[in-house]
Amino acid sequence: MDYTQDLSRRRLLKWGGASAATIAVSGVLLPNFGITAALAAELGDGDIGVLNYAYALEQLEAAFYTQVLQTPFSRMQPNDRVILTSIRDHEIAHRDFLKKALGRNAIPALEVDFSAVDFGSRRSVLATADTFENLGVAAYNGAGQLLSNPDYLVAAGSIVSIEARHAAAIADLIDPYSARSVGKGHVDAKGLDGALQPSQVLPKAAPFIATPVSAATLP
Amino acid sequence: MSNTSTILGEIEPELADTIVQGRRELFTRYARAGGILASAPLVLALASNQAFGQALPKQIEDTLNFALTLEYLEAAFYEAGNKSRGLIPSKYRTVFRTIGQHETAHVQLLQGVLGNAAVSAPGVDFTAGGQYADVFDNFDTFLTLSQTFEDLGVAAYKGQAGNLMSSGEVLTVALQIHSVEARHASEVRRIGLKLGWDGAFDKPLSKSAVLAAATPFLA
Numbered sequence: 163m164d165y166t167q168d169l170s171r172r173r174l175l176k177w178g179g180a181s182a183a184t185i186a187v188s189g190v191l192l193p194n195f196g197i198t199a200a201l202a203a204e205l206g207d208g209d210i211g212v213l214n215y216a217y218a219l220e221q222l223e224a225a226f227y228t229q230v231l232q233t234p235f236s237r238m239q240p241n242d243r244v245i246l247t248s249i250r251d252h253e254i255a256h257r258d259f260l261k262k263a264l265g266r267n268a269i270p271a272l273e274v275d276f277s278a279v280d281f282g283s284r285r286s287v288l289a290t291a292d293t294f295e296n297l298g299v300a301a302y303n304g305a306g307q308l309l310s311n312p313d314y315l316v317a318a319g320s321i322v323s324i325e326a327r328h329a330a331a332i333a334d335l336i337d338p339y340s341a342r343s344v345g346k347g348h349v350d351a352k353g354l355d356g357a358l359q360p361s362q363v364l365p366k367a368a369p370f371i372a373t374p375v376s377a378a379t380l381p
Numbered sequence: 382m383s384n385t386s387t388i389l390g391e392i393e394p395e396l397a398d399t400i401v402q403g404r405r406e407l408f409t410r411y412a413r414a415g416g417i418l419a420s421a422p423l424v425l426a427l428a429s430n431q432a433f434g435q436a437l438p439k440q441i442e443d444t445l446n447f448a449l450t451l452e453y454l455e456a457a458f459y460e461a462g463n464k465s466r467g468l469i470p471s472k473y474r475t476v477f478r479t480i481g482q483h484e485t486a487h488v489q490l491l492q493g494v495l496g497n498a499a500v501s502a503p504g505v506d507f508t509a510g511g512q513y514a515d516v517f518d519n520f521d522t523f524l525t526l527s528q529t530f531e532d533l534g535v536a537a538y539k540g541q542a543g544n545l546m547s548s549g550e551v552l553t554v555a556l557q558i559h560s561v562e563a564r565h566a567s568e569v570r571r572i573g574l575k576l577g578w579d580g581a582f583d584k585p586l587s588k589s590a591v592l593a594a595a596t597p598f599l600a
Contacts, residue, residue, distance in 0.1 A: 244576070245576070248576055248578075251581065252578070252580075252581040255581035255582070256581060259582075299560050302556070302560075303553065303556040303557050303560060304553065306542065306552055306553060306556045307546075307549030307550075307552050307553050312542075312543035312546060315542050315543060315546065316539065316540075316542060316543060316585055319538075319539040319542050319556070319559065319583075319585065320539065320582040320583050320584065320585070321582065321583075322556070322559070322560055322563075323535050323539065323559060323560060323562075323563035323583040324563075324578055324581060324582065324583055325560075326559075326560035326561070326563035326564050326567070327563050327564070327566060327567035327577040327578045327583075328567075328577070328578075329564060329567075330563075330564040330565075330567035330568045330571070330577055331567055331568075331571065331576075331577045334567075334568060334571050339472050339473055339475065339476050339568075339572065340475060340476070341475050341476070341479040343476060343564075343568045343571075344476055344479045344480055344483070344564050344565055344568050345479075345483070345561055345564045345565075346479060349483060349561050349564070351486065352486050352489075352490050353482070353483040353484070353485075353486030353487045353490060353558065353561060354490070354554065354557040354558065354561070355556075355557045355558070355560040355561045355564075356557070357553050357556065357557050
């Protein structure tokens, strides 16, 4: 294999992970054997890469909402709790579904970093949830065209509209019955929602993920 | 059993059946010979709302006209609702005005992409032959139909995604509409004092199932 040519059309994306300097050569991670190196993850090629990408985002969301319910913010109202619990359960279901679908191709469990989130604050929790849900919507929207298998596309579609429903519910908790609760700020003048490539999404997720993740072949 | 049936079966067997049936339907109806679209002109068409300068593959044209018909229905529904004096309680008016703007934008976008191939707006009867006689006088009735149309739209776009895979650009636009419909559905349900979803995975609907649900409202 011609490594030079191969590298020229591949892209290394590394999420967060302050300590582990990693380099991808032809999609193979060469960690520096730092503390998180054992958890370093390469998403992989083709449909597997896209599903692993989704799996990484679902891991992030599931871990976040699990923490939200374990350490509820002060004066969490019943309505907050019901909605956040339901969302947590969905994200866990999405994560587990993707893990099972990927089987032995699944990346490892990612180590998350929520140090920027104040779990005692409703405002901080909902703002983070808002970020994750809208990032998820744009990520799935942008990834659809990267899938080759139509069944995977419908499976991803079955998840993305739930993320969009979550985004609306979170926006409604922040600002009830507002334009924002039906997408203002994310839906453009043509009525289109966001769509981002993995290379645009991964840097936004990076601050919340400690494990170095590379996507050597995703655009 | 194929690997793909397995992955969908993990969501739920009923959903897997729906998807497989839907695909069988579409693959027998269309030759799927569309090939890859020349992408630059289409991107320009989407950016400018000007008609795509060359014939769209028949499969894509049919699918977008199906979507356009649903968008006409939704746009007309909110146009009538938003101008019905006393129908929508003031605290919900922003939501429905914003939804209406999105649906009108979707109509314009799809008309622009389809150009001369665009179907014209269908006649509508939101009372469905008298079954919902008070649809624009009674907010509860209006809300019920709003949820019906939004959930139907989400399921319809999801069910058609596979038909658009020959063009990454068109598929992405459809996904960007799909998630907006899901945001709407969630918020409309919220106004109806429900959770914004029925579960962790949204189900697709086949074209025939969508048409069966929409037909009572077409005059």
